[in-house]
Amino acid sequence: MTTVPQTRAIATPARDSLRTPLLFLGMGVLLVLTGFLMGANYALLVVNMGLVSAIMALGVNLQWGFAGLFNIGVMGFLALGGLAAVLIAMPPVTEAWAAGGLRILLGLLLGAATVVLLVLLRMRMAPSRRRMAVMIAVGIAGFVLFRRVIDPGIVAVEAVTPAATGYLGGLGLPVLLAWPAGGLLAAGAAWLIGKTALGLRSDYLAIATLGIAEIILAVLKNEDWLARGVKNVIGIPRPVPREIDLQRSPDFVEQAARFGLNAVDASKIWVNLLYMLLILAVLGLVLLLSQLALKSPWGRMVRAIRDNEVAAEAMGKDVTARHLQIFVLGSAVIGIAGAIMVTLDGQLTPGSYQPLRYTFLIWVMVIVGGSGNNWGAILGGLLIWWLWVIVAPLGQLVFGSLATMMPEGSFMAQRLADAGEQMRLLTMGVVLLLVLRFSPRGLIPER
Amino acid sequence: MISEDPLRDDRGNRDLSITRPRDAIPMDPIVPTATQPATSVVNAFLVGEAMVGGYGRGPSILNGCTIAAEKGQIAVIVGPNGAGKSTAMKAIFGMLDLRQGSVRLNGEDITRLSPQDRVAKGMAFVPQTRNIFPSLTVQENLEMGAFLRKDDISRTMEQVYELFPILREKRRQPAGELSGGQRQQVAVGRALMTQPSVLMLDEPTAGVSPIVMDELFDRIIEIARTGITILMVEQNARQALEIADKGYVLVQGANAFSGTGKDLLADPQVRKSFLGG
Amino acid sequence: MDLLNALVVFLNFVFVPAVSYGAQLALGALGVTLIYGILRFSNFAHGDTMAFGTAITILCTFGLQALGITFGPLPTALLALPVGIVATALLLLGTDRVVYRFYRERKAAPVILVIVSMGVMFVMNGIVRFIIGVGDVTFADGARFLVSARGFQEWSGLEEGLAIRSSQAITVVTAAIAVALLFWFLNHTRTGKSMRAFSDNEDLALLSGINPERVVAITWIIVAALATTAGVLYGLDKSFKAFTYFQLLLPIFAAAIVGGLGNPLGAIAGGFVIAFSEVMLTYAWRKVVLYALPEGWAPDGLLQLMSTEYKFAVSFAILIIVLLFRPTGLFRGQSV
């Protein structure tokens, strides 16, 4: 019998078990090649961000690949993780706290109290017109009170040297603490969202989560007292030494010289390696925990729920609770990745969170890698991120040389030369289509 | 993913075999061998002969079984669950690639025709599962059955409604909202609308109440009398064999017994092992 | 107290803009919802499909203008529209042939198709930018206004003006016609029914003799017509820019989903829900109230429920609330 396409193939176990290591080996080769062509440090940078992407992909994979939750609000949870980095690591702005910090806190408490009261009312009172009226009245009163208390505080805080601070600042704790904190923050938000929106299915859930992500970002962009809004927070402390300090340290320079490296290269490589270790530790932990969970009755239950919610419910599985649990866990993982990303960048720029980059690209990673398979998600994260950055120089190379092949000064030559950078997206698209063509269920399909 | 309404969930689209991607498993050339059964059936109107086939690269489900039906006659396939009855039906209808064997209609070899082409040749099929269009209304379901017909379909539709009066009542309702038995009636009705020359039914009476089942069998006899060939799989085997001209017992993808319906009913071993005593 | 002026202010700043924006979204959403309804996936390339059709139409419009051909008071682009539609149809059919068909035959899960459409989106993106560049292109000509603000003031003698652009009027009319035609087509023609049958149960459609390739081709052709029309009308009203068309995707999807995926009426309803919630909830009602209330009762605030920076947040919040009460949209759409 001749060859059969992969979709239909019930691949032999031997080939199956080899496939994953081979693909990872291939990925490694690609990265090493990149290192040779573009410099070791460039490759390290790409790997680091690729690993962060892999963590994001793991989070999405947990939600979609294993539980079938179509969350395209990834961007929002990433941003929350990033916010945690600011709230934890930036030094507090004492003038701002003095100006109106407590007022804002009080306002927030009042707001939260209103919500809690509303929920209690809803639970305690029987459904009726009266309940509706009471709830609306409480809601409006709460909102007005909330604004009355918080607004002057906000104005005062934002007036404190707006060009440099104009916000409350953070806790001034070590930035590494922001990573779990980012997870917690995202998890908390996910819990609230899940409580309301998880009743929705497929694309409806998708658009709801997207909407919530947009709302989270609107708050981040416009509430300057929180994290400076679109004015960005820059200079977030780093968990690793700064290159420039290393370059100035004689010890380090001496060490570097022993390896035959100059101080600049050595410092960059050292810093990136440190980052890599930290990220790998997180990635490893997340991977280990989710693999253990998935290879257990819990994982079986989750897959059963994904396959057929109705039947799972009839078999005594609490579908809503499981969905909520997974949504929260997945979002927490995404939040951690968000905090790591902001730490790597050293800045929080709410204006830069765009769905294309921070939601859909992550989805591409999961699907190309193979949804429902953690190794696939990791491979997808590495590969797609690699492509995302490499196609820019690549596209320029291809189109630049195409342009030179055209007759000098012709319309096409001009267009091609102009289009060089534009073609990054096109190249990305073509590669994506090719990968999915030859491996429609992803590179490392589920079992 | 599963939607809110369990009844709406059987959108097709899961059975990969049906569309036969071009690069499906190529057939080995069919060389007549000594193991093939005697050619007594070769001249029947519809023949699936010495069929061997399975899903994807999996093991063979059909192991050389032969099914045949004469023009205007009723052939019934019975057998235990998983014997390959539905698979045999699919193979005859071209929804599964045969590894060996052939299918002939009216003397013509149709082994390599696609299901669509077989529909054009006058074959109609009611699959065992996912056999309705859930979001189309009952009436639209029936219309779709007559999709290829150019003539006036209102008379046939009237006949279907007479056969299954409940469908007339529900004709404006999406078929996905019907009860299990009602859906089965829609499925059979859809096939009747085709006015085929061969009608293939995979367990048409599953889930249908006794009174409707009797009506249905009556109607099948009538249809056969108009010269239409009928091939069906049944688990309500005793009733089915009673009206069958020809019966096949399939076990593990091979013919275990065959004969007229009466013969099989009379055979104590068949009764005990396959017809529930 | 001046109720007439209050009404005109309301019409000019809330009603007319929301109606025309709603119609623009609706036209886009019709295409999205049709693809979802028949081919069962969310097509991310739709924004760029619109951009492509518009780009071709624009080039053709420029050609016509260069030849001195215009369309009287109507925009020349409408003359060029058929060319754009044909080009887009060819592009879509080609894309289907080289990309989507493969996955259809393999019965790929809808999400795979979604991601694939993202790949297509990237590619179309590149093509569009290649054809027409990344800059802002204005191509509207003909009479810009049906009723201009100044003209209305002079005609009515009122203090406030009311403006209705011709592109707005054309968009609303087109959207109404498109949804009516589509509804009729899907529910009352043989081809339309066969398309719905195909979307319901592909296998059974085959067994009924429905030719899937034909269904798919017709779907893409209708989508091409819808997308190009939507894109051109939007471009006439605002202007053309590749990146904006890509950004249009989100509100369009929101509209299609809140209306109920797969339902043409839902697309229209969804478009208006999004548009009206954006405009109404962030509108500062001060001026309207000033006119409507007796002298001296004037409020001092702006009477704005939400500031405009939360415009999208608000419209998305409304969308989520709608979905909480109607989990598959206003018109009970499909879900995979």
Added chain:
Amino acid sequence: MIEVHDLHRHFGGFRAVDGVSLKIRQGSITGLIGPNGAGKTTLFNVIAGRLPPTSGRVTMAGEDITGLPPHELFHKGLLRTFQIAHEFPTLTVRENLMMVPPGQSGERLWNTWFGRRRIREEEAALARKADEVLEFLTIAHLADEKAGNLSGGQKKLLELGRTMMVEARIVFLDEVGAGVNRTLLNTIADAILRLNRERGYTFCVIEHDMDFIARLCDPIIVMAEGKVLAEGSAAEIMKNEAVIEAYLGRGLKNKGAA
């Protein structure tokens, strides 16, 4: 055991269940029959928490269970099968069964990380149990097959098999027999009887195969057009004119072909 009080379930204006009151006695095997569209499945769905009732009440052993979600009912010992098989297609057949029993320690996330030993033991026991059930249903050879690849009848068997994985108090069977080979159906009937006699399960069975019903069930409740039409023993029902008229019919008119 189960009491249904004046239960209504309407779809739009259509009354699928229209004022049904009935009792399912503890330890009985109650048959529920009636023409297609009588409202049997809808009644099941309401009792089992799949659909909220329009009005009316359901009690189980005196406790009001109206509108409880299915998973809670499951934990109260109420099981059901589906008329249209609801397998978990990407799980293997064995996994389909192993996922059923409640209270598995491995279903808590925490234990999957810190209680691996216990999980392994439990799993081994579950797998044994599942294999026994599969053996009984004659599909042991398919244990490692994906459930999505089963034949129509095999899926129905799996559907039944799930109810055999746990200690249930009451089991609702919605047409387990449709599409199941009659010889095997007899075996299943024996099993139901055994479960009923030996383990005290209560059953409520929808089925169109009158031999099966007659052999197992007492009493039999007949529904038609959303209402209860008759109730009684098999013999009584078979003689009931109204039931014959609406449901049973009088056999084939044209015996034998040609």
Added chain:
Amino acid sequence: QDAAPKIGIILGFTGPLESITPFMAQAAEVAIAEVNAAGGILGQQVVSERADSTCIDAAAATAAAEGLVEGGINAIMGADCSGVTNAILTNVAVPNGIGMISPSATSPGLSTVEDNGLFFRTAPSDARQGVVMSEILMDRGITEVALTYTNNDYGKGLADSFQAAFTEMGGTVTLAAPHEDGKADYSAEVAALAATGSEVLVVAGYTDQGGRGIIQNALDTGAFDTFVLPDGMIGQDIVDALGAGLENSFGQYPGTDSQGAAMWQEIAAAQGFDGTSAFAPESYDAAALIMLAMAKAGSTDSAAWTAQVMDLANAPGEQIFPGELAKALELIAAGQDIDYEGATAVELIGPGESAGNYREVEFKDGEIVTVRFR
């Protein structure tokens, strides 16, 4: 020195600013070509390489910049958006010790970032412009305006500084509403702004983004017919697109009464592109400054050339305008002082950012007419 001097041009060629970045890059390349025509610097032809900052994706921008560094650049002309500019600065430029001049990152936050003396910008920080704009309004007797700004660091920064200055001078801002760029529809913003009853609308946005959409919509509905336009909003393209609609409007953008801007227009026109396109002249200046500094330092080493930038940009010395780079090189070679004026009257202050002289303009008959300088 063996390798040719190499400048990395890193701008957001894809993403929200993609419609102006090609002109910015072209402007920088024009400067490079000019220098090369004059024989290059340090005896070698200058080469350049573009990279995509995406404007939004800090990680991708970092990688792209690192790629440039590995490719051996000696200076960075960029980046465009403040966010990615900061990321590149702290993650690439500082660790690698590469000098960087941004033509368009206007965020005040960048003034205080730790740059090791490597970072400059030819765009003024927004603080000054707010004051200038307020003065212009006051001089025209306008004391009440509505304000809309693009919701990013540029728009927000400018809006903040304007609001502060204007209120200080006794003016009222009835409503400050942000708008998002690249969105489908701006009716809601215009409706809210119109409801304030103000006669004048300040639009702090970009010529080809939401700012333009807002003006278009306001004109169509008759909500406003007087607009005040800051630098990001002034360009020939918007004048062409809106035509008579801007007759009553005015604005200001960086420039002195030096002839630099006009000369730049000519150069750009000769190259076949729109010199008024936002941040194109700043880009020319950034590239020119880099090269002149290298020439003056006699080295492509960043530490060396960045040390010369302030000197070159500011008086004393002979003024250098666009198109006069050859002359500048000669002067430098001759050891004479120069004061680079360029297309935007470059004057670097504080930590190396443009001081900001502004020209007040009106829009008459489809032309941008300078009224006076401030």
